[in-house]
Amino acid sequence: MKLLKVDSVEETKRKIDHYFEGIYLEEEYIDIAEALDRIAAEDLYAQLEVPEFSRATVDGYAITAKDSYGASESLPTFLQIIGKVEMGETAAHKVTPGKAIYVPTGGMLPQGADAMVMIEYVESLDDETIAVYKAVAPGEGVIQKGEDIQKGEQILSKGRRLKPQDIGMLAAVGIYQIKVFRKPRVFVISTGDELVHPKEEIKPGQIRDINTYTLSAMALNGGAVLAGQVIVKDDFLRLQDIVKNAIAKSDVVVISGGSSVGAKDVTAQVIDSLGEPGVFIHGVAVKPGKPTIIGRVDRTAVFGLPGHPVSAMVIYKVFVDYILQKLQQFNEVQEIVIQGICDANIHASPGKETYQMVQLEKRDDKYIVKPIYGKSGAISLMAEAHGYIKIHGNQEGIHKGEKVEVILL
């Protein structure tokens, strides 16, 4: 049996960085319509300008701004209408001093014109003549060629998770295929002699498996696909067989359960038996989740998570998500947190990073953060929580009234 060496959360992440250096998922080209929430695998630059021509932003007349100078309600300027721009078409004529062309919102500004006067400030005197009652400056009522996006401008960074507006940007510059990382494949295994598959009959002493449900849902939530789900007894050969198959099929294998000392050894031994470099984390200074095991077999990450549903979810969020993001070079470092005032004293375990589940309540424009407790393994705790706060190993705890940051679940 290896010596149990417990790493801090930061050390654990550094080791993950080291053991997974240069290991990324393959890239693939997909249609932007399928790209929501995928991670971009390339920097992208605009190959054209947006808009590609100067456009009216109001309904009205394209004119030379100079013609309107001095115009007012009492002293209008009179201009000759020489045409109308149809949406999606170019103007047949050029605007010259004394002339005006009607352009609807979004229509192309005719050559020679440098401003739009809104229809509200214009009176049609006859089919050919308008009175303009307001002076407009050059550029008014117009979005200039390239004003939104310039040619050569970076429109997307590698590692960005694509939002609807990013997809809109790509469509705007005529990019309809994008290189992304393929979706990571996650295989979820629950171990334990006491676990019963959902639809089976349950006997005294047995419990229903929760972790394959929660961890699979977390994988889907993070944009992964499920490579498989298995419940298995605490048996070395059986587990070895299943994990071997899982490694061949997936990028991340998550084994939860077997939280007793002996069973944990089995998980670590199975991982080590299947390939190099094997287990590199034997326990993390974190609460909950201390007996966490992390290893790598070939290019696949293999996790041994605690069996308690809450601990397993916390460790998944802290470390499994971290690797899933690394595999796709996810680069959005700014994690948005909710700031609030802690409602009670919270005790922490010195030397351990503690994750305390909390509820949020808005009161007088402030968020009140209430720690919630439940015995180890209580799933109801997690369902009631809005998020959690991190208490670092060198903090003794948090005092009532202290400002805290909540990471949403």
Add this chain to the structure above:
Amino acid sequence: MKLLKVDSVEETKRKIDHYFEGIYLEEEYIDIAEALDRIAAEDLYAQLEVPEFSRATVDGYAITAKDSYGASESLPTFLQIIGKVEMGETAAHKVTPGKAIYVPTGGMLPQGADAMVMIEYVESLDDETIAVYKAVAPGEGVIQKGEDIQKGEQILSKGRRLKPQDIGMLAAVGIYQIKVFRKPRVFVISTGDELVHPKEEIKPGQIRDINTYTLSAMALNGGAVLAGQVIVKDDFLRLQDIVKNAIAKSDVVVISGGSSVGAKDVTAQVIDSLGEPGVFIHGVAVKPGKPTIIGRVDRTAVFGLPGHPVSAMVIYKVFVDYILQKLQQFNEVQEIVIQGICDANIHASPGKETYQMVQLEKRDDKYIVKPIYGKSGAISLMAEAHGYIKIHGNQEGIHKGEKVEVILL
């Protein structure tokens, strides 16, 4: 032509409530493994206790707590080992005074025992005898039957969006099928003579369609399925034909574009021509997005959104999402916002609710909120924004240094 009556955001929501009263999506039973992000269509109560038997939360010996009273490092208590509990099985023996049974973490507490003494405080003297070096109180090291979830306890409310931990709760109480609202079907239509379908050749004066991409992605993001996507010219009969087909296939039809006065009339006329009650919102006092149209034909909501990509996205988020949630009786009223300090003065339009796009920057433990600007229709603005702030119609604007709340995009 109807008189243009502009409603406030609150009035608009009240009218939506009124016109969609009692209109909900059908319910369906699905496997909990498929239920992530779906909206529960029933309140659910536990039909059993969790755990269903008292379980050890530590590795050690099940004893009667009284036997340990007075035990200490210098004065241990000696107990007789009468057995071992296997995971997933019941104990063969009962614990009586003077006796102890080994139980691993998660194992069933034997009858007669009321506490666990951790293995760390026990010394095995021979195969049959242990020395206990610590006193334990009744209940120590044990999670009691029903301590996590009690029989009859509500475990889920109708209208809740299911998270991984909710699915875990359901699995824990043996519920594997759940009644949810079916996914809403959204049909996205972009109108405009200037719009070109993604892969077509573009001519001067034409622009690439953005809104079908952004609005479809927003629909998917919100858990809807796409019933269809069409780009159509500003033509009454053609649009009428497409909208009629869309209404038959979907719960919400989103028509964007045609932002000029005449084209807006076409959208409203088309909606009114297809059934009752027709258009009930002609314009909203909101910036951006004033020319918004909302109607209902039979049970389907039909939106006329502005053609500008940013305006269309804002109105989608404010009103389309609102209806999609209503149709599923979504009841999570607490919208989590980010609180920060505004970095600049922001002007607002009196009488209109203004949505100002912003970026967030964390500085000295505070979020700094920076308004970002772009001309109407600039898609790049949206891609750079982290979220937006709402400025109410009766506010004149926001001053630099003022506390604001950011709704994340």
